[in-house]
Amino acid sequence: MKGRTKSQKPDLTKVDKIVSKYKGEEGVLISVLQEVQAEVGWIPLQAIQRIADALEVSLGQVYGVLTFYAQFYLTPRGRNTIRVCRGTACYVRGTKANLRAVERILGIKEGETTSDFKFSLETVACLGTCFLAPVMMINRNYYGKLTPGKVGTILKQYS
Secondary structure (H helix, E strand, O other), X not given: OOEOOOOOOOOHHHHHHHHHHHOOOXXXXXXXXXXXHHHHOOOOHHHHHHXXXXXXXXXXXXXXXHHHOOOXXXXXXXXEEEEEEOOHHHHHOXXXXXXXXXXXXXXXXXXXXXXXXXXXXXXXXXXXOHHHOOOXXXXXXXXXXXXXXXXXXXXXXXX
């Protein structure tokens, strides 16, 4: 699989439906962005103006919130999010080799999404499961005591 090469066209009717519920309300920007992302999977750039207009806030304010909080994505995401822990316990137990294995198998780098939108790859400072180090998380599932060899077997479960 190669890295993301095509774009995913957003369904802006979903965005319009969400923002219409909040039109005229104050202090709802984060809630609207969370709802749009939950419905669409990311925050399309084309939606930012619609959100700003409906909530009567500036584009800068919407963009500021989007870029401040790590929970929001401005590019399409894969159906499965892989988070590789880079915490100290994981680092000393070989997480770097596991990250390289994920990158090699999926053909993407950290921060990228596969072209079929099956996987997005990111690293995190800590997953809070040091006793399982090295660990990665796919969606809500934790995989610990990883080796590069185990990574491929785990990823096949999601293909």
